[in-house]
Amino acid sequence: MVYSSDATLDALFHALADPTRRTIIRMLAEGPRGLGEVSASFPISSVAVSKHVRTLEAAGLVTRQVQGRSHFCRLEPMALLTAHRWLQAYEGFWTERLDALEDLLGEMKRESGPP
Amino acid sequence: MVYSSDATLDALFHALADPTRRTIIRMLAEGPRGLGEVSASFPISSVAVSKHVRTLEAAGLVTRQVQGRSHFCRLEPMALLTAHRWLQAYEGFWTERLDALEDLLGEMKRESGPP
DNA sequence: TTGACAATAAACCATATGGTTTAATATAAA
DNA sequence: TTTATATTAAACCATATGGTTTATTGTCAA
Numbered sequence: 001m002v003y004s005s006d007a008t009l010d011a012l013f014h015a016l017a018d019p020t021r022r023t024i025i026r027m028l029a030e031g032p033r034g035l036g037e038v039s040a041s042f043p044i045s046s047v048a049v050s051k052h053v054r055t056l057e058a059a060g061l062v063t064r065q066v067q068g069r070s071h072f073c074r075l076e077p078m079a080l081l082t083a084h085r086w087l088q089a090y091e092g093f094w095t096e097r098l099d100a101l102e103d104l105l106g107e108m109k110r111e112s113g114p115p
Numbered sequence: 116m117v118y119s120s121d122a123t124l125d126a127l128f129h130a131l132a133d134p135t136r137r138t139i140i141r142m143l144a145e146g147p148r149g150l151g152e153v154s155a156s157f158p159i160s161s162v163a164v165s166k167h168v169r170t171l172e173a174a175g176l177v178t179r180q181v182q183g184r185s186h187f188c189r190l191e192p193m194a195l196l197t198a199h200r201w202l203q204a205y206e207g208f209w210t211e212r213l214d215a216l217e218d219l220l221g222e223m224k225r226e227s228g229p230p
Numbered sequence: 231t232t233g234a235c236a237a238t239a240a241a242c243c244a245t246a247t248g249g250t251t252t253a254a255t256a257t258a259a260a
Numbered sequence: 261t262t263t264a265t266a267t268t269a270a271a272c273c274a275t276a277t278g279g280t281t282t283a284t285t286g287t288c289a290a
Contacts, residue, residue, distance in 0.1 A: 006134040013132035018278085019121040022201075029205060036236065048279055050238065055277095069236045069287045077208030084202045084209075086137075090144060091199070093192030133248085151266065163249055165268065170247095184257045184266045 004082045008060075012083050015059035020044070021052050025061065028075035035064075035071040123175075127198050130174035135159070136167050140176065143190035150179075150186040 004012075015021055024038060035053065039046040053073060056062040060079040065072045130136055139153060150168065154161040168188060171177040175194040180187045 006137075009137065010132055010134060013128050016201075017125055017128035017132055019125060020278090022121075022124065025205075029208065034236095039237095044278085045280065046237075047239095047281085051278075054238095066237095071237070075208070077205055078212055080202055080205050081209045084199070084206070086131075087195055087199045087202065090140075090192055090195050093144065093190070094196045094199075097193055135248090149266095154266095159248085160250065161267075162251085162269095166248075169268095181267095186267070 004086065008082060009086060011059040012061070012079065015055050015061055016083065018052065018055075020049075021056055024049075024052060024056060024073075025075060028062065028073055029077075032065075032072050032074040035073055038073060123197060124201060126174040127176070127194060130170050130176055131198065133167070133170075135164075136171055139164075139167060139171060139188075140190060143177065143188055144192075147180075147187050147189040150188060153188060 016025075020042060023042075027033060027038060027041065035050065036046075038053070039049040042049055053062060053064070057064060060082075061076055063074050063076055065074065131140075135157060138157075142148060142153060142156065150165065151161075153168070154164040157164055168177060168179070172179060175197075176191055178189050178191055180189065
């Protein structure tokens, strides 16, 4: 198992905790975009969007390629894997609950049963 | 597909973005604990821990059962499923990358090949 | 060379966050 | 009935956050 430091997870989950940043991620999942284009799709200032992108970069979720005066942003999905792995450690707990729920539903069906 | 509101994801990822709160989660994954016991295992004040637990409750990650003057906390793993599902939407992206990496490694092995 | 344009830096603001200490509240035990 | 215990409420503090507006900086185009 690969462990990620607290600081990494802090930055990662913090980056994901903002709706604007999650929207940027969804946007970049469709392909790399210029910062200008990203910025234009939000009702906040380009300065604010720029900061959000920096936060995403700090979390390793986005990388940037500068070309003249345009900056291109690319999603780094491997960073999401880190969060996914953290959650996977608890996967057993919810599947357990889902299974219990399924069993319960099965019983209810049998009880109200086929006439 | 079940969608979770922005506010839900905000609260959830924010709750996960703090190392103390993640430790509380790990602790409660072993079974329900009294708030006192949880509190005692951190170097911060019980008031601070209490606030963290409230944050976890707000995110739906923990529920509390009051028994006299003791409060018992229980992990609610289904809340984690919400975060997991959000991440799953991007699962394809990183598996793609992992596959590419695997292919590359395979090629390198073949090239340095069996003599 | 002179503007226009894309992006950041700096300064600023209101609010949120994570922590503290000191009441206050409710329950258990003496 | 006191007194001790478990927890929260309130007030406070330093710093972080998400936003703004106004310089700056660097690059492309006229």
